[in-house]
Amino acid sequence: MKQLGLMILGIFCIFLLNGCSDFLEEKSQDEVIPKTVEDYNELLLNYMGYTDIWSVLYVLSDETGIGEKLLRSDTDKDDYRAVEIKGVFTWQPDMWETESVGVNSAYEDTYKLIMGVNAVLDGIDEATGDQKTRDRIKAEALGMRGFYYFFLVNLYGEPYNYNKDALGVPLKLTAALEENGIARATVGEIYEQIVNDLEASSKLFSNLPKQRGDYRINGTTVDILLSRVYLFMERYDETIAAADKAIQSAEGLTDYTALPGDTEFFMPTYDHSEVEWVYGAVSLESGMHVFAPARELMTYFEGKEDRREIFWFENNTKDEVQINKIAYSYQSVPNNTIRVSEAYLNRAEAYVLSGQANKNTLALADLNELRRHRIVGYEDVTIADETELLAEIREERYVELCYEGHRWFDLRRYGMPSISHDYKARSSLPWVTYTLREKDPLYTLPFPTTVFKNNIQLKQNPSAREPERTGEIKSN
Template sequence: MQRIQYIFLVLAAMAMGSASCKKYLDIVPKGKIIPEKTADYRLLLDQVNSAGKSSGFVRSFSNDLLMSDDLQVTPFSANFYGPADQNVLSFAEHFYQDFESDPDWEALYNQIYVTNLVILQVMDSKNGTEPEKAQLMAEARVHRAYAYLTLVNLYAKHYVAATASTDAGVPLRKGLDFEEKLNRASVQEVYDLIIDDLKQALGHLPEAPSITLNYRPVEAATNALLARTYLYMNNMPEAFKYADASLKLYDELIDYNTLPPSANFPGTLALPQGLQNKEVLLYKSVTSASSLFYADSNLMKLYDLQHDLRGTGRFASDAIFGLSFGYINSDWSGRTPTKGPSTAEMYLVRAETYARAGQINDALNDLNTLRSSRYKTGSSYQLSAATPAEALNLVKEERRRELAFLGSRWFDIKRYNTYDNSNITVIHKLNNNTYTLPPSGARTVLPIGRKYIALNPEITQNPR
């Protein structure tokens, strides 16, 4: 552990440095370890501990949740949000002060820097076999693709084929030069890199995740990220292809009936977290977590609280605290909910591609397979639909139930409004004020922290 800390400290300092640091890059710091052996690059990509907490590749993003309609802010939970969180919840012009850091932006770009180092150097490292080096190269590409897919969907307009080549995306860093210009690449250029990285990674990784090692990319996760990418692009044939490929490699689901009760929230279930969750294809978590996230009342209405174990299993009535505001999402109680791809997500992606293609029975089969592992034994869980439109609506509802608070809803709102004209308006109530974000509002694209624009003036701000 000490060795990895030394390596990461050197790289983190380099990643966050300014252009003036370039002349020092050829100097090996005394008392520190610069990666040279293949095993050093393995340590760089394995920045995780037994609790699933890491400043390396596990931490990913959090502000999507504060933008979405999955949560409500109650008079009680408002006390748990700091100034920056309240800015996000109120769709403010800027979220952070002039030189305040954006945890999502920094976590993901720090990861990109380290992956660039691995991609550029690992094949020339010492004391490793060629397959070992190729696997590390592939893992780095998957991590980089995940980071860019998240960044471009947070800080840019949603992908539209007709305008993607001119819409401003995010800066693309593929090297280690601190003097390179950080002009924003187009949305299309970012997606092209994501797809290229993921496709190059295929064929060099183990097929399926291993419990306690699911922070390492595998073939099933790489296919899953390609499925997620093409879903966001509204390319349903390709989304189907890769979701199907992922499930053929690995399709494990947890039967919620087998889960023990939670020791922290009476009435809920002890859901396996992070490294212990066999459904997780690639473990990614949050940059920050509040102890109290209340579920929006409209979200809770989607659950059959008598039979669907996701409702009572994941959401605790605040009556246990003597309150009466609603349901608290227990996944976020000081723990590390996953935001990476899962087998459940792949069933939902494949079901959506079936529904949009008019294959009603296939869509329902995937939905019912998932629901059979979520409903109380003996309960009626099977869905039916007469038309593709009905089937698609069922998929969307199931997707919201299953992936609530897990990194999906905000991006789904953006794509439903973009492709389906769903006209979803997000409304937040905070400190006796009501804040409304319409479907076409400029603030559906998150502002880039002013700190980064001050340091790199070539980065243009999003319209506010």
């Protein structure tokens, strides 16, 4: 069964992926079955996050809005890019059935990635070759599987700290085919598997020299992810320990204040010391071009000489602020990152919520350290009130990690507050406000109906039965 699964995967790789090396060139069926650790090394690279599915996260969240001046200038027709993203942007229960922007394939595309890493984990122990290379490949595959399941369970399962006994997603840990499909595991079960994978990955990486700069996940990245997962599970002491380990092994925060103001800044590059992993893909043929940063996000920068404002955002010729952080002009370059700044924020929040001595002092130290690397002339702040300190850390997280796949998941664990989006598809039309209610069922997304054909045991989320969302015309 294992060899059959590997053969199917090898053929799948040839026809589905363009590949990153000669390993995926079309060959005979016997040759596509990986046998050596180097074969698995090449195979795994194709499942190292090369997809643009993460863009759905900032379409859903409150970090973006439609830029009126970014819409096409035709007054008699809708901008097709705004039409493409409407279902997700307005939280429609049939969002996956109507979209053509690339965000409607998040479920299936992520399981294809999981299929690849599972095939690597199925066969790597029996592959011939160097043991250290084997351990590195295994560490990478385990880390990737934990990362992918974290994404899935936070899209299609209820928040862990709200209802960990709710249904999550199917948990598949091998590449072998399942004739009758797989039922959904609980949110808690998925999280336990994520922790198991990431902890095993971190342990393997700890015995290997660090590598950085090759678009592959590394041990520091895994420890940052572990600190994130522990934070979501409210295991604060473990959050702090994982963040400590990540910070100690990282190259340090990039000092934006030392960069000239006219620097041509590009976030997803290993030239920045704080970037531990660059992943994902850029899709230029999408509705993302009509997005501008949310007003609430940009107000953070008022009265501050914060280099993030000039490096991550820009005014185009239409005098509309655009998102430059994820740089859509770089079509062939991955545009997502995992950075050590997240570890500082995870640890700061965990300190406040933990029972550790001097917790507020330690949290403030992390907050001030990050800001010193962002704001010119920054002076450390002292915040005595614990509630205010937590709010300050979370606001900093909103700004620092915008458009990196965090905010939607953070909103869920913050209690699923009510948020709204203003929508229009044509400049000449009035704005229409759509609201996601507090603890709205659409905070847990429905599965696309197409996936039920391949998994008869899958149960749909109640959010799929929500009525169509209608907006209110916004008064001037």
